[in-house]
Amino acid sequence: xxxxxxxxxLYPLLLCLILFLVDKLFFLPIVVENTHSWKKIERSFYDLxxxxxxxxxxxxxxxxxxxxxxxxxxxRSGEFDTKGIKELLKNTDTYNFAAPFGPISFQYYWMxxxxxxxxxxxxxxxxxxxxxxxxxxxxxxxxxxxxxxFVLNNTDYYRENSINVWENESIGFSVDESETFFLKKxxxxxxxxxxxxxxxxxNQELEVGFFPGISTGITGKDHKREFLEKIKVxxxxxxxxxxxxxxxxxxDFFLEKDAENIYLTHMNPYRISITQISFFKRMLxxxxxxxxxxxxxxxxxxxALKVRMERDGILSEFQSKTMNxxxxxxRQDKTQFYVIDPSTSKDWTCKDFVDALHLxxxxxxxxLPILFPASLRN
Amino acid sequence: MxxxxxxxxxxxxxxxxxxxxxxxxxxxxxxxxxSVLFYAAWSIPFAFHFLAIVVIxxxxxxxxxxxxxxxxxxxxxxxxxxxxxxxxxxxxxWDSLLYITASPxxxxxxxxxxxxxxxxxxxxxxxxxxxFYSFQMIAYSVDVKRGDAKENPNFLKFALxxxxxxxxxxxxxxxxxxxxxxxxxxxxxxxxLFEGVYLVFLGLLKKVxxxxxxxxxxxxxxxxxxxxxxxxxxxxxxxxxxRVYCDFSGYTDLARGLGKLxxxxxxxxxxxxxxxxxxxxxxxxxxxxxxxxxRDYIYIPLGGSRVSEIRSYFNLLLTFSLAGIWHGAxxxxxxxxxxxxxxxxxxxKWQLYQKAKGVDLSLPLxxxxxxxxxxxxxxxxxxxxxxxxGSNVGISISMLTHTFLGNSGMRVPKxxxxxxxxxxxxxxxxxQLKETFPRKQWSTLKSFSFLLCFGFFTFVLxxxxxxxxxxxxxxxx
Numbered sequence: 001x002x003x004x005x006x007x008x009x010l011y012p013l014l015l016c017l018i019l020f021l022v023d024k025l026f027f028l029p030i031v032v033e034n035t036h037s038w039k040k041i042e043r044s045f046y047d048l049x050x051x052x053x054x055x056x057x058x059x060x061x062x063x064x065x066x067x068x069x070x071x072x073x074x075x076r077s078g079e080f081d082t083k084g085i086k087e088l089l090k091n092t093d094t095y096n097f098a099a100p101f102g103p104i105s106f107q108y109y110w111m112x113x114x115x116x117x118x119x120x121x122x123x124x125x126x127x128x129x130x131x132x133x134x135x136x137x138x139x140x141x142x143x144x145x146x147x148x149x150f151v152l153n154n155t156d157y158y159r160e161n162s163i164n165v166w167e168n169e170s171i172g173f174s175v176d177e178s179e180t181f182f183l184k185k186x187x188x189x190x191x192x193x194x195x196x197x198x199x200x201x202x203n204q205e206l207e208v209g210f211f212p213g214i215s216t217g218i219t220g221k222d223h224k225r226e227f228l229e230k231i232k233v234x235x236x237x238x239x240x241x242x243x244x245x246x247x248x249x250x251x252d253f254f255l256e257k258d259a260e261n262i263y264l265t266h267m268n269p270y271r272i273s274i275t276q277i278s279f280f281k282r283m284l285x286x287x288x289x290x291x292x293x294x295x296x297x298x299x300x301x302x303x304a305l306k307v308r309m310e311r312d313g314i315l316s317e318f319q320s321k322t323m324n325x326x327x328x329x330x331r332q333d334k335t336q337f338y339v340i341d342p343s344t345s346k347d348w349t350c351k352d353f354v355d356a357l358h359l360x361x362x363x364x365x366x367x368l369p370i371l372f373p374a375s376l377r378n
Numbered sequence: 379m380x381x382x383x384x385x386x387x388x389x390x391x392x393x394x395x396x397x398x399x400x401x402x403x404x405x406x407x408x409x410x411x412x413s414v415l416f417y418a419a420w421s422i423p424f425a426f427h428f429l430a431i432v433v434i435x436x437x438x439x440x441x442x443x444x445x446x447x448x449x450x451x452x453x454x455x456x457x458x459x460x461x462x463x464x465x466x467x468x469x470x471x472w473d474s475l476l477y478i479t480a481s482p483x484x485x486x487x488x489x490x491x492x493x494x495x496x497x498x499x500x501x502x503x504x505x506x507x508x509x510f511y512s513f514q515m516i517a518y519s520v521d522v523k524r525g526d527a528k529e530n531p532n533f534l535k536f537a538l539x540x541x542x543x544x545x546x547x548x549x550x551x552x553x554x555x556x557x558x559x560x561x562x563x564x565x566x567x568x569x570x571l572f573e574g575v576y577l578v579f580l581g582l583l584k585k586v587x588x589x590x591x592x593x594x595x596x597x598x599x600x601x602x603x604x605x606x607x608x609x610x611x612x613x614x615x616x617x618x619x620x621r622v623y624c625d626f627s628g629y630t631d632l633a634r635g636l637g638k639l640x641x642x643x644x645x646x647x648x649x650x651x652x653x654x655x656x657x658x659x660x661x662x663x664x665x666x667x668x669x670x671x672x673r674d675y676i677y678i679p680l681g682g683s684r685v686s687e688i689r690s691y692f693n694l695l696l697t698f699s700l701a702g703i704w705h706g707a708x709x710x711x712x713x714x715x716x717x718x719x720x721x722x723x724x725x726x727k728w729q730l731y732q733k734a735k736g737v738d739l740s741l742p743l744x745x746x747x748x749x750x751x752x753x754x755x756x757x758x759x760x761x762x763x764x765x766x767x768g769s770n771v772g773i774s775i776s777m778l779t780h781t782f783l784g785n786s787g788m789r790v791p792k793x794x795x796x797x798x799x800x801x802x803x804x805x806x807x808x809x810q811l812k813e814t815f816p817r818k819q820w821s822t823l824k825s826f827s828f829l830l831c832f833g834f835f836t837f838v839l840x841x842x843x844x845x846x847x848x849x850x851x852x853x854x855x
Contacts, residue, residue, distance in 0.1 A: 005566040009398045011826065012575050012639060016391070019833050179384045186384070189841035 026188035037198035038220035041227050045078070045099040046145035048231045049110065052240040056095050060119055067120050069094035071241075072107035073127025076299045076357060081364055082241045088372045092122040096240035099145075103137040104128070105173065108279040109146050112286060123293040123376060126283065129301075130309060130318045131357075133276040134266050142181045143191060151181050159274065166321050170278040177275060247362040249352030252304075259304035259356040270314050280322070284329040284337075291334040293376055296326055298341040300367070302353040306343070342370045379419045381632045382586060389416070390636065397640050398566060406534040406561060409640065413541035417506065424505045428541075431461060435515050436536045442522045443530055454519045462512045465505055470707035507547045509704055511540055513671055514551050520675055521554060529558040544636035548629055550647045551667040557642070564641045572816040572825050577635030579829075579836040584628030584806060587843045592621040592799045595792045600767055603776040608784035610793070611777050617796040618767050619760040620803040623652065626665070627806065650807040655743065655751025657721040657758050664759075672701050683726070690726065695719035705766070710774055714765035721758055 025031060056068065069085065069092045071077050077098035085094045097110045107126055114121070131137065154172030162168045173181070184191040202220040218226070234242055287294050298319065301309075309315040323339060330337040342348045347370050350363035359367065379386045393412050400408050418425035434457055441450040463471075469486075476484035494500045518539075521527035531539065539557050540546075599606045599614035606614070630647040637644040651664035661669050673682075677697045683690045695716060702715015732739060743751065761778065768774030780787075815832075816825050 008566045008568045008571060009394075011568070011822075012394070012571055013391075015575060015826065015829055015833060018830060019837060022834060023837060175385070176383075183384050187837075187841070189837050190844070191841075193841035194838050195842055 023188050026192060026194075032188075032192050033221055033224070034199050034202050035192040035194055036202075036224075037195065038202055038224040038227075039198070041224055042075075042100040043140055043143050044228055044231060046102075046106070046141055046143065048228070048235060049097055049099065049145070049240070051232060052095060052097065052235045053110075053113070055235050055239070056114075056119075057117065059093065064120075065091075067092040067122035068114075069122045069125070070110070070114055071096045071098055071125045071127075072102065072110060073098040073125070073297070073299070074102045074132060074357075075100040076359070077102075077125065077127045077297070078240075078242050079358070079361070079364065080241055080368070081243045082239045084365060084368050085372070088368060088377055089122060093239060094241075096238075096242075098127065098240075099140070101132070101137055101140050102127075103132050103141055103273075103279075104276040104283065105138060105279040106141040106145060108283045108286070109150060111283060112150075115286065115290075121292050123295060124287070125295045125297055125371070127297050127299050128280070128322055129299050130270065130272075130314050131262075131266055133272050133280075133318065135271045135273040135275075136266060137273065138177055138275060142177060143184055144181070146181065148182070148185060151178055156278070165272055165274050165277060166325075168274045168277065170274045172278055172282075173275055243361060243364070247360055248354070249360050249362075250354050255302040255353055255356055256304040259302055259308055262305060262356050263308045267309065267312075267314060270312070281325060284325060287335070287337070288329050288332045289334045291336060293336040293338060295338045295340055295371060295376070296322070297371060298339075298343070299357075300342050300348070300351075300359060302356040303351075305356040338373065338376065340371055340373070342367055345370050379416060381629070381636070382582060390639075394639055403534075405564065406538055410534055410538045410541060413538065413543040413546060416543040417541065417546065420506045421503075424503075427505065428511070429537075431457070431511075431515075432537050432540050433533075435519070435540075436533050439519060439522050439536070440530075442519065446523050446525060451519060451523045455516065458512050458516050458519070462508060465502060465508055467703075467707045468502055510549050510551060511546070513668075513704075514540060517551070517671060517675060518554055527554045529554055531558055535561055542637070542642065544633045544640070544642075545644050548626070548633070549665075549667055550630060550633065550645045551671050552644060556645055560642050566641065568822065569816055569818075570638045570641070570643070572829060574635045574638030575829055576815045576832065577631045577638065579635075579833055581628040581631030581633075581635060582840060583836050584624040584631065586628075587839050588799050588802055589621045589625035589628060591795060591843060592617050592624070595790060595795055596621065599790055600769070600773065600777070603773060603780055604785065604787060606780070606785065606787040606790055608780045608782075610787070610790035611780035611785065613793060613796050614790065615763055615777060615781060616756075616760045616800060618763045619652070619756065620796070620799045622763065622766070623648070623803050624799075624806065648810060650810040652756050652759070652804060652807045653752055653811065654755045655748060656725050656755055657718065658725050660755050660759055661718070661722070668701070668704075672697055676700060687730070691723040694722045694726065698722065709771055710765045710768050713771065713774070714762055717762045717765060721762075 026035065060066075060068065067089075069089060071080055071094060075098065078096055078100070080094075080096060080098075082094050082096065086092070097107075099106060104126075111124060111126075151173060155175060155178040156170045156172050157175060159170045159174055160168070202224070205215040205217060205219055206223055207215060216223075231242075234240060306315065319341075326337050326339055329335060348366065350360075350366035352360035352363055354360050379389060389412075393409075396408060397405065414425055414429065417428060435454060438450040438454045438457075441448045442454070472484055472486070472489060475481075476486075482488075490500045493502070518527060529535075535558060538561070539552070539554065542552075542557075545552055596614040596617040599610055600618070603611050603614075627648045634644045634646070645667055647666050647668075649663040649666065651660050654660040654663055677693060680693045680696065681689060682693065685693065696719075698715045698719035699712055700715065702711045702713070702718070705711045705714070729739065761781070764774040764777040764781075765771075768777060779785075815828065820828070
């Protein structure tokens with residue numbers, strides 16, 4: 001090959017390199033501030049769990065005698081009041097690693113990381129329900145919430161599809177999920193796409209809720225900044241929890257409509273994720289024989305949604321499969337698994353919901369004692 | 379490994395660099411090995427199975443090359459067709475027997491038990507690309523027997539001809555005359571490399587930005603047509619035309635682009651098919667490598683159009699029914715192919731009638747008839763996709779019924795996306811008739827700058843509009 005040909009074959013490589021470098025400009029904070037919509041701020045909960053982990057390690061260094069409780073789950077578990085739990089478990093600080101739609105893979109990720117630090121763990125609370133086991137549940141968490149080594153080491157390169165997903169022997173993420181994670185890690189335009197609507201919304205002043213046209217005086221960007229600060233403060237003062245400030249109950253017709261929307265969006269058809277099942281099994285194996293209490297919590301949902309899930313048999317099948325797996329593993333010595341479904345408890349009386357998935361903030365004092373049974377408190 | 383995946387991007391970057399570093403015939407070996415690796419990423423056992431079929435074909439073809447009357451030709455036909463039948467059509471055949479005889483002997487459970495007890499697995503997996511590589515190998519054998527293929531390649535060249543990874547999974551179906559000569563004259567060519575990069579970007583745009591987004595809107599309608607109104611059913615059919623074009627033409631652009639980047643030109647598969655004025659013209663411009671394969675190895679050997687009028691209609695119906703079945707072992711594909719044959723026969727009759735009336739068919743059409751022709755051909759193509767993409771005949775019939783008679787179901791959301799996608803699809807078709815890129819008169823800097831802008835534009839749209847990704851439609855064939 002002559003010199004000219006050698007130069008020619010470099011053109012496509014040079015082109016790729018320039019495009020790759022240009023893409024990196026879109027990772028600059030000043031650009032992300034504009035492209036990352038304030039309406040998608042909930043994703044930041046995932047990123048800021050690293051900050052919470054640092055807080056946990058710092059606090060442990062300062063007070064090594066205090067025990068550590070860990071809550072894992074979705075936004076529903078993110079609302080548990082740390083101070084309320086402290087009244088039930090006196091010598092325990094509860095750190096809340098729950099994130100919106102936090103799938104089991106994300107829960108396992110933090111469980112493994114926390115276990116590796118050999119901290120004095122008082123308990124783990126794990127939220128499990130059909131929604132967190134859907135294929136779409138992983139979407140938020142693939143935005144860079146895992147360590148890249150974790151994803152690489154836990155990718156199932158030769159996953160076999162089987163009719164019975166609960167019997168599947170997969171070891172973790174599918175190749176497609178892993179690809180999505182790395183694409184978002186490597187390419188800014190994939191993680192923070194240029195969405196004209198988002199750029200406009202970030203630079204516009206927000207309107208006061210319920211009063212269209214009346215400005216709050218702050219832009220979407222400002223709101224985003226404030227919200228991120230709020231999460232950081234919550235990480236330090238409330239150890240990651242964000243108690244639900246909404247104390248009222250929404251009307252039944254609204255809850256029914258919301259339940260139908262959630263059902264149609266996520267469960268029609270119900271596509272269960274082999275990835276989440278595999279991480280759930282690994283979670284059980286990880287906690288087997290450790291003598292650390294693990295509370296498996298079936299979250300309460302509005303009656304309209306529960307009826308919808310029961311009608312199609314989704315809920316009963318899900319609960320029976322997860323119960324079987326938990327009870328099989330709990331036979332092992334020094335394994336303390338608790339399965340708690342507050343909806344079957346006679347003590348659960350406060351049943352007000354703000355939407356189909358979230359309990360009213362006023363009901364948490366009633367729920368907490370059910371989740372932490374007397375045997376655990378002692 | 380999907381062409382649209384990150385792992386493929388990394389794989390291809392390494393292959394590209396090494397391909398141009400390795401000199402001489404070692405390149406054949408290198409490209410063959412990476413092609414096998416590409417296939418093995420899907421399944422290692424099937425990579426060995428595929429390799430065995432290629433070895434058998436090569437050895438038998440050598441015999442046929444020496445003696446065109448050799449029995450080895452028939453042996454090869456038997457091997458290739460049996461391989462295709464066993465993996466692709468066995469269940470279809472078995473279900474048909476059950477349907478015809480209603481005998482418990484043909485219950486699916488029996489075959490499952492038999493496979494499990496004898497071989498340790500309970501079903502037959504369809505090997506990736508089997509329809510494409512079988513047709514390519516059959517075509518080569520027939521050409522060797524006819525004396526049309528005189529290249530007499532060594533094993534590496536023949537194996538690379540079949541295995542070459544850019545075209546392996548879903549074509550284009552390459553003929554020997556389009557491939558072997560290129561293996562001996564590899565040289566980096568700026569024009570070819572630039573076109574390769576352009577086609578890769580264009581293919582990604584078609585696939586990820588249009589096809590995958592349309593898929594999200596129309597799939598629920600194809601899944602449950604009774605739940606949607608007539609407009610939604612009709613637009614799902616027209617939307618599927620946009621989807622299948624952008625998906626398959628996008629794949630072909632990617633395959634051709636990747637081939638060019640490795641120094642190999644692969645044939646085009648589409649030439650503005652949706653700007654055709656008739657169904658017969660559509661078939662000259664749609665999936666051209668399959669259409670020409672069918673013409674050369676089925677239609678013409680049957681006598682083509684140089685037979686009696688009635689026989690020519692029969693030839694069309696048989697040829698297109700077989701083409702339908704090639705796409706998949708399902709009655710719906712047969713009906714799709716058969717319906718194409720019906721429309722082609724009607725058009726042929728109309729042409730004969732016009733000729734008899736003394737109409738000069740070679741004269742250019744006035745614009746309104748041209749437009750009417752495009753609407754007619756596109757509509758027929760779209761309406762018959764009810765069979766192509768419907769999972770069973772019931773679904774296909776429901777979609778067509780609701781399209782023409784209406785239905786009281788709900789309106790599918792994001793209908794406007796279908797309109798934009800169909801418009802974009804016609805734009806892509808129009809561009810296939812125009813000189814696009816690279817332009818001969820452009821300087822290197824101008825071409826490079828254009829590619830940089832087009833690449834950035836593609837990146838932005840991929841990030842903004844990529845819905846998560848679906849498999850290429852033609853990968854299932």
